[in-house]
Amino acid sequence: xxxxxDVPATYRLVADIGVPRxxxxxxxxxxxxxxxxxxxxxxxxxxxxSQVGVIELMPVADSKLFAFKYVNGHPINAERGxxxxxxxxALAEVETxxxxxxxxxxxxxxxxxxxTSAVVAKALARPDSRTMALIGNGAQSEFQALxxxxxxxxxxxxxxxxxxxxxxxxxxxLASYPELRVVRAKSTADAVRGVDIxxxxxxxxxxxxxxxxxxxxxxMHINAVGGDCxxxxxxxxxVLRLARVIVxxxxxxxxxxxxxxxxxxxxxxxxxxxxxxxxxxxxxxDQVTVFDSVGFALEDYSAxxxxxxxxxxxxxxxxxxxxxxxxxxxxxxxxLAGSHQAEAAGASTYGxxxxxx
Numbered sequence: 471x472x473x474x475x476d477v478p479a480t481y482r483l484v485a486d487i488g489v490p491r492x493x494x495x496x497x498x499x500x501x502x503x504x505x506x507x508x509x510x511x512x513x514x515x516x517x518x519x520s521q522v523g524v525i526e527l528m529p530v531a532d533s534k535l536f537a538f539k540y541v542n543g544h545p546i547n548a549e550r551g552x553x554x555x556x557x558x559x560a561l562a563e564v565e566t567x568x569x570x571x572x573x574x575x576x577x578x579x580x581x582x583x584x585x586t587s588a589v590v591a592k593a594l595a596r597p598d599s600r601t602m603a604l605i606g607n608g609a610q611s612e613f614q615a616l617x618x619x620x621x622x623x624x625x626x627x628x629x630x631x632x633x634x635x636x637x638x639x640x641x642x643x644l645a646s647y648p649e650l651r652v653v654r655a656k657s658t659a660d661a662v663r664g665v666d667i668x669x670x671x672x673x674x675x676x677x678x679x680x681x682x683x684x685x686x687x688x689x690m691h692i693n694a695v696g697g698d699c700x701x702x703x704x705x706x707x708x709v710l711r712l713a714r715v716i717v718x719x720x721x722x723x724x725x726x727x728x729x730x731x732x733x734x735x736x737x738x739x740x741x742x743x744x745x746x747x748x749x750x751x752x753x754x755x756d757q758v759t760v761f762d763s764v765g766f767a768l769e770d771y772s773a774x775x776x777x778x779x780x781x782x783x784x785x786x787x788x789x790x791x792x793x794x795x796x797x798x799x800x801x802x803x804x805x806l807a808g809s810h811q812a813e814a815a816g817a818s819t820y821g822x823x824x825x826x827x
Contacts, residue, residue: 475573475777475787483777483786484577490620493613497585497621500772504589507742509533510768514722517699522546523675524699530767536562537771539575543699545673554609554673555579561774569792571778575770582773583765584613586718587693588621591667593744593751594716594759595691599666600625605658605680605704606672606696607631607640614669614695615640619650628665630655659685670704672696677731679706686712688756697728698764705760707731713758716741716751718766727762738762 475483484492503510515528523544530537539559547554557575562568591599602624604611608631618624627644629652631637641652655661662668662685670680673696681692683706692713697703705728715738717723729736741761744751752759781787797805 471789472569472792473571473781473787474790475781477574479787480574480577483780489616493581493585493617493620496581496773496776497589499776500586500769501589501745503768503772504742504745512719514725515767528767528770530771531564534564536564537774539770541579545675559770559774561778571774572792573774573777578773578777580610580613582769583610583695584617586769587614587695587763588617590716590741590761591618591622591691591693594761595667596689596755601665602667602669603628603661603665605630605661605670607636608673610671611640612643614671615644625649626651626653628653628655628661630658630661667691667693669693670696672704675702677701677703680704681709682706683708683712686758690758692760694728694760695763699726700730703728703731710760713760714753715760715762716744717762718764722766723762723764726764729762
């Protein structure tokens with residue numbers, strides 16, 4: 471049988487644990503998996519682009535577990551009353567190919583993206599960072615704010631969105647965290663002025679330059695989350711040239727990240743090398759650092775691994791017959807015929823069959 475975790479079950483898990491603890495434990499899981507980077511069979515995600523969005527499959531595996539995520543990105547969906555990003559994923563045994571776990575990943579993707587941002591910022595931002603500009607106040611914004619508050623001690627968010635209602639929503643949702651002050655900014659330039667960290671998490675599929683060189687101050691860390699597919703950027707190219715740029719998986723980020731604007735030999739450093747201490751993250755206090763974040767399958771592997779362990783420990787979700795039950799592994803058609811006969815006799819579809827798991 472395969473354990474299935476739907477949206478209500480995931481909501482209950484997160485609520486029972488609490489968002490801060492969930493983010494902290496998920497971040498630790500993501501960091502642990504990046505530390506064993508060489509254990510994984512990796513590839514850029516497979517993407518199908520249209521004029522209005524993208525649908526992607528994101529696979530990765532180590533010697534024991536295979537993981538994949540289905541995810542879309544359709545900025546126009548907000549006008550249709552549909553989520554911009556929707557996702558689900560699965561874990562399977564490498565040895566047998568048997569699917570162990572099937573889960574929602576829409577909520578979980580928001581949590582894992584924020585947790586990854588915080589993992590990277592702990593390695594790149596100045597240790598005394600306390601203020602962050604948050605540009606783009608849509609569905610991902612609260613998760614980013616809480617991850618940085620929980621894991622880095624950020625106590626002030628300066629928020630800006632071209633849609634003032636999005637900022638209203640952000641302020642309302644974070645009101646229950648009194649130690650985190652949210653200040654409404656008048657513009658992007660107003661939001662980033664004097665802050666330690668800048669997070670951009672916008673959705674439009676366009677070559678945008680939301681952060682420009684004159685906004686940059688010495689020692690800033692820029693967490694660029696929204697530029698995550700071809701034709702979609704947030705940073706002016708000169709901002710990247712002025713900074714030390716960290717990426718998740720270079721072959722994917724060259725195609726999808728903000729560095730798509732630059733020549734293929736523009737120097738970048740993969741995150742795993744920083745986390746393992748092979749190279750420095752921040753080299754000096756006044757250096758500008760950029761995390762060109764596009765989201766990588768390893769982070770979804772970590773999220774699924776963490777969710778699966780939680781679901782097992784807390785008996786969350788349900789067991790579903792995703793794979794046909796086994797009577798004779800070489801007689802799948804016979805099982806179909808037997809199932810039909812059982813139904814005709816008024817029995818349950820699987821009532822007379824013996825499950826292999």
